[in-house]
Amino acid sequence: MRYILLNKPYEVLTQFTDEHGRATLKDFVPVPNVYPVGRLDFDSEGLLLLTDDKQLQHRLSDPKFKVPKTYWAQVEGTVSEDALQQLRRGVQIKEGFTAPGEAVELPEPAHLWPRNPPIRYRASIPTSWLEIQISQGMNRQVRKMCAAVGLPCLRLVRAAIGPLGLGGLQPGQWRELTAAEVNSLRKISGALRRF
Numbered sequence: 001m002r003y004i005l006l007n008k009p010y011e012v013l014t015q016f017t018d019e020h021g022r023a024t025l026k027d028f029v030p031v032p033n034v035y036p037v038g039r040l041d042f043d044s045e046g047l048l049l050l051t052d053d054k055q056l057q058h059r060l061s062d063p064k065f066k067v068p069k070t071y072w073a074q075v076e077g078t079v080s081e082d083a084l085q086q087l088r089r090g091v092q093i094k095e096g097f098t099a100p101g102e103a104v105e106l107p108e109p110a111h112l113w114p115r116n117p118p119i120r121y122r123a124s125i126p127t128s129w130l131e132i133q134i135s136q137g138m139n140r141q142v143r144k145m146c147a148a149v150g151l152p153c154l155r156l157v158r159a160a161i162g163p164l165g166l167g168g169l170q171p172g173q174w175r176e177l178t179a180a181e182v183n184s185l186r187k188i189s190g191a192l193r194r195f
Helices: 054-061 080-090 141-149 179-189
Strands: 003-008 046-052 069-076 102-108 127-134 153-161 174-176
Touching: 003 080, 003 141, 046 054, 046 141, 054 179, 080 127, 127 141, 141 153, 153 174
Parallel strands: 046 153
Antiparallel strands: 003 046, 003 174, 069 127, 069 153, 102 127
């Protein structure tokens, strides 16, 4: 079995082919027969797991197993305590009411790489950073949650899946998971077979 952690760059599709010539996982990971665990949107960045372990892939992706995913969101505006409370309770988005999440304001994450191209800068509108942890996974959920509380998302980075973070991987870099990392993912997802 193969278990790969990739720092997916901005504007890369979470698939291996594209009929329109856009960048895909194939441009970064030359490993055959591995598939992404869940999705990261074209305009989102950060931690993406790839594997050929179908059981683990299913358990990490399916919301019923409640594996937490942590995101850093750069948002337009100033974060209020009321907005944080709404995110923690769950908010109404088009697809329905989101499950409660964890949400805190944070300073810009240390060692975060610059995005290329950079987000638009407007002197009259401040930006803030949130750390949001969810285990649900509706389409573009974190962006929709931020918008629902009046904080449009300018940049979104997945920082972790369960206990597994990006470490020092730069955009486009990948590495194999260690046996201990695979076992920790199995444990939190209830996939008991040991690596």
